[in-house]
Structures are given as structure tokens and as C-alpha cells.
Amino acid sequence: xxxxxxxxxxxxxxxxxxxxxxxxxxxxxxxxxxxxxxxxxxxxxxxxxxxxxxxxxxxxxxxxxxxxxxxxxxxxxxxxxxxxxxxxxxxxxxxxxxxxxxxxxxxxxxxxxxxxxxxxxxxxxxxxxxxxxxxxxxxxxxxxxxxxxxxxxxxxxxxxxxxxxxxxxxxxxxxxxxxxxxxxxxxxxxxxxxxxxxxxxxxxxxxxxxxxxxx
Amino acid sequence: xxxxxxxxxxxxxxxxxxxxxxxxxxxxxxxxxxxxxxxxxxxxxxxxxxxxxxxxxxxxxxxxxxxxxxxxxxxxxxxxxxxxxxxxxxxxxxxxxxxxxxxxxxxxxxxxxxxxxxxxxxxxxxxxxxxxxxxxxxxxxxxxxxxxxxxxxxxxxxxxxxxxxxxxxxxxxxxxxxxxxxxxxxxxxxxxxxxxxxxxxxxxxxxxxxxxxxx
DNA sequence: CGGACGTTTCGCTGAAAACCGAAATGTCTC
DNA sequence: GAGACATTTCGGTTTTCAGCGAAACGTCCG
Numbered sequence: 001x002x003x004x005x006x007x008x009x010x011x012x013x014x015x016x017x018x019x020x021x022x023x024x025x026x027x028x029x030x031x032x033x034x035x036x037x038x039x040x041x042x043x044x045x046x047x048x049x050x051x052x053x054x055x056x057x058x059x060x061x062x063x064x065x066x067x068x069x070x071x072x073x074x075x076x077x078x079x080x081x082x083x084x085x086x087x088x089x090x091x092x093x094x095x096x097x098x099x100x101x102x103x104x105x106x107x108x109x110x111x112x113x114x115x116x117x118x119x120x121x122x123x124x125x126x127x128x129x130x131x132x133x134x135x136x137x138x139x140x141x142x143x144x145x146x147x148x149x150x151x152x153x154x155x156x157x158x159x160x161x162x163x164x165x166x167x168x169x170x171x172x173x174x175x176x177x178x179x180x181x182x183x184x185x186x187x188x189x190x191x192x193x194x195x196x197x198x199x200x201x202x203x204x205x206x207x208x209x210x211x212x213x214x215x
Numbered sequence: 216x217x218x219x220x221x222x223x224x225x226x227x228x229x230x231x232x233x234x235x236x237x238x239x240x241x242x243x244x245x246x247x248x249x250x251x252x253x254x255x256x257x258x259x260x261x262x263x264x265x266x267x268x269x270x271x272x273x274x275x276x277x278x279x280x281x282x283x284x285x286x287x288x289x290x291x292x293x294x295x296x297x298x299x300x301x302x303x304x305x306x307x308x309x310x311x312x313x314x315x316x317x318x319x320x321x322x323x324x325x326x327x328x329x330x331x332x333x334x335x336x337x338x339x340x341x342x343x344x345x346x347x348x349x350x351x352x353x354x355x356x357x358x359x360x361x362x363x364x365x366x367x368x369x370x371x372x373x374x375x376x377x378x379x380x381x382x383x384x385x386x387x388x389x390x391x392x393x394x395x396x397x398x399x400x401x402x403x404x405x406x407x408x409x410x411x412x413x414x415x416x417x418x419x420x421x422x423x424x425x426x427x428x429x430x
Numbered sequence: 431c432g433g434a435c436g437t438t439t440c441g442c443t444g445a446a447a448a449c450c451g452a453a454a455t456g457t458c459t460c
Numbered sequence: 461g462a463g464a465c466a467t468t469t470c471g472g473t474t475t476t477c478a479g480c481g482a483a484a485c486g487t488c489c490g
Contacts, residue, residue: 003218004478022437035479037438056436056487073288113340123331123338126381158373166340219448237467250449252468271457271466432490439484447476454469460462 001046002074006031007039011048011062011071016194017101019052019061068100069170072159095213096187096196102174103181103196104161106213107206112169114210121169127155130173138180141205145183151176216261217289221246222254226263226277226286231409232316234267234276283315284385287374310428311402311411317389318396318411319376321428322421327384329425336384342370345388353395356420360398366391 002008009029013020020028026036040060043049048067052059062068096107103111115121120134135148156173160166169177181187186202189195198206206212217223224244228235235243241251255275258264263282267274277283311322318326330336335349350363371388375381384392396402401417404410413421421427 001218003216006478023435031478032480033437034439034481038478041438058437070288073285109340116338116340124328167342168340221448238465241467246448247450248467249451249469253448256468273467433488434490435486435488437485437487440482441480443478443480445476445478447474449474450472452470455467456465457467458463458465460464 001043001048002071004039005029006035007043010036010039010043010060014049014060014062015068015071015100016098017062017068019059021057021059025060062100065100065172065175069157069159072099090193090195092190092195092197093193096198097194098178098189098196099159099161099168099170100175101178102159102168102170103178103187104159104168104170105196107196107198107211108168109161109166110213111206111209111211112167114212115169118210121156127157127171128169128173129155130177137209138177141208143180143184143186143205145180151180216258216263217286219254220244221250222258225251225254225258225275229264229275229277230283230286230315231313232277232283234274236272236274240275277315280315280387280390284372284374287314305408305410307405307410307412308408311413312409313393313404313411314374314376314383314385315390316393317374317383317385318393318402319374319383319385320411321379322411322413322426323383324376324379324381325428326421326424326426327382329427330384333425336371342372342386343384343388344370345392352424353392356423358395358399358401358420360395 002011006029010025013025013028022036022040023033025040026033029036029039031039040049044051044060048063050061050063052061062071094105096103096105098104099108102108112121115134116123118134120131120137122129122131130151132148132152135151138151139148151173154173154176155171156169157171158167159170159174161168168174178187181202182189182196184202184205185199186205187196187198190197203213217226221244225240228240228243237251237255238248240255241248244251244254246254255264259266259275263278265276265278267276277286309320311318311320313319314323317323327336330349331338333349335346335352337344337346345366347363347367350366353366354363366388369388369391370386371384372386373382374385374389376383383389393402396417397404397411399417400414401420402411402413405412418428
């Protein structure tokens, strides 16, 4: 499936969680609409893509979080070679970005590390869970959008960061926490790419929670 | 690389950590020696295989643990469909087996779970480490082959089990612990497949370390 | 209704590569 | 040194499939 450059380009373009019509994906992949249509059909039948039809448009997205995690894992060996190049090109992308739908980059790694240290995150055999101390702290710091009940139920998983080469928090729990921070205005999505820009207020709140960026 | 069934079969055959000559791999993949030779050349140049030449034989193996982990990750979606079939076919394989070179199956999952519970394993952002309590217990239980100094330095990583659907201990630390248990005679390799057979003595020792199999 | 637009289907071409048999290479054994 | 064996290289055939243009289909808009 990923052996074809055109298909890889399509999947890569969707890895930020966006939803795009067929024509745009054809342009991104650099092939004709007819060719792209054939690829999209195969990816759809292979269960890698999801589809949302609306009028004469057909919007494609990754099928689910598992697919995104799988693609991240697949891309690791290749990314190891070009990681330095990517990192040097965009510092913002290196500091904080979305890894599909959860927080990655320096900020993601530091958060995972700090909260493990404080005992807010617990690693069990069924995944990573957020303990009540952590959930309470998150809400008290102003992240009211986070539903404590929900956060305690969700489980996360480790995800290897291809710029930092260290673990950060992914899975449903990671997605929920990242979403709550976006809703609370701590982070803002960049227009151009997958970068996440911390707001001044967000930086302050995160520091209260033990998440400090060196630079 | 994996798009070709013949190449996939070759890699799959080497995933148990074995080392096999070209002719055998050709037979396993169901292609002629000439075809297999071409595939092996590509896999070698691609850095996926390692080579050990001995006389007129050329023995191939996976290049390193990273490749094995990568293949495991690749195979996950497919394994999910056929997992039940495989599990039903061989109970021994389901209880304990090698996942490349570390312990997997029920025994691997239970070990990881129990030692996390006891605080012998610690999950940090740089991987999973064995704390001195755990290393001491392992040696005291009779696993003298384990070098305490070395074990404390090594780091492990989570590995998702495709029969149990839960996490177990992989990475260099997992390999070292599994190797020590094999050397100590707690486990024995099966002839036919990747199964690991616990010896009566091994079962007793493992139970002392909190690793109990239900059945 | 009719034209513009996004998308898919169809028919076809060309290039990549998987595959095999035969021959060549290198190694072991007698 | 001769023959058996494992493996690779070479030459050639066949299969596979990405890719495109043209046509067909369905939707939106005036």
C-alpha cells in the first residue's frame, strides 16, 4: 500500500487529521485526477481511509487513530534519516505539533516526562492512564473544557517522536488532553502546517503543571 | 520492500530470530533459488537483513532488533484479523513464545504487568528500566546468569502482543531478561516453532517473582 | 433545462520487476 | 583434480500496475 509514492503522499497529507477532497489530493500527489481516484479507491477498500460524501465532493480522511499510529510507526526508519533536515527547517514544528490528533514535539515529550515524574500518569498493562491528581490539576489550572470523568476513563499509549527520539503521550487520552488544551486557548493551530503555537497564557499554565520548555 | 509476497515470507520466516541459508528461504517463499537470491540481495542492500558467510553457505538473519520491532508494527493490522485462528491452533505458542528475541505471549504479558505492579519496572520517557529491587530478586531467585550491572543499564520498550492484545516487555532489556531465563534453564526453546516451554523449575521460580499463569 | 464542475470508469500504453532455466562462480569432499 | 553442492549472474519472458486521455456520471447553479 505504501510502496507507491502517490499513495504515500496522499496518506502523508492526511496525517495532520485534515479532511480533503479527491481533486486536492490528486494535486498534492502530483498525478492526474483519474490516477488519484484509483489510488483512493484502493486505500478506501483497504480500510485505511474514511469517506464523507457531500454533494459532488468526496472528502477523504484517515480511517481512525490506529491507522495514524500505524503510519507513524512505519515512517520511523525513514524519518530517522531526514529528521535533522526537517527539524532545522521549522523550529515551531519541532517545539510543538500534532501527531495526528495528539500533542508531539518538545512540548509533548516534556509533558509526558514531567507528568510521569509527578505520578500523574500511570503506565499499566492496559495502557497509560491519568490519575485523579493530574486531572484535578489540569482543571484547576483553567482547563475546564476537560471532563474529569472522561479523562480518568480514557487510556493512552506511548508514541515515539521522530524529532525528539523520545516517547510522548498518544492514544485516546493524548487526543483528549490535547483537544482540551486547544479548546482552552492554551494552544493554537498554525495555518500552514501541523505546528501548534502555545499562547502566552498557555505557556504560563503549562509551566504551572510542570511543563517547561528550555528555550 | 514488503509489498512482495516472497520478500514478506522471507522476513516472516526470520522473525523468530533464526538464521537460515538462502536455499531454505527460497523453499519457504515458494520461489526458485534464482528469484530468492535477487530478493535477498535487495533486502541486504536495504539494510533489513544481516549476513553471515560460512563456506558455500550464506546465512541470513534480520539486521537488528529495530527491524524486528518495525516488522511487528507493520504486521499488527493484519494480525488482528487472523489472531484468533493462530491462537486456537497452538496453545503452547499462545502461552509463551519469542517475539523476535524477547518473551511474549501470556507469560510475557503477565510478567510485565506483575513487575510494573511491584515497582520493579519503571517507565520513563527514555524507555523502561529495571530497578535494583527487581534485578536483585531475579538473581536471588536463581537467575545468576543475569548480570545485575548490565540489566540496570539496559532500557526496554513496550511491545504490543498480537494474541493477548496487551503490552509486554521488549527492547534490549526484554531480550536480556529472556536470554538470562533461557540460560538459567527456566525456559526451553521448542523445536518446531517460536514457542517457549517453561520447565517445572522455571514455573516455580517465576511464581516466586510474582509471575503466575492462570491455567 | 443547460452548462460548469468534481469525480469516476474505461481503454490503452509503457515501464518496472518478478520469475525461471541455464550457465557461471565458488566451496567442500573424496 | 573431479564431482557434488549452494549460490549467484545472465538472458529472456511474462505479469503487474501506475499513469493518462477521453468519455460518462452525478451535482450544483443560473
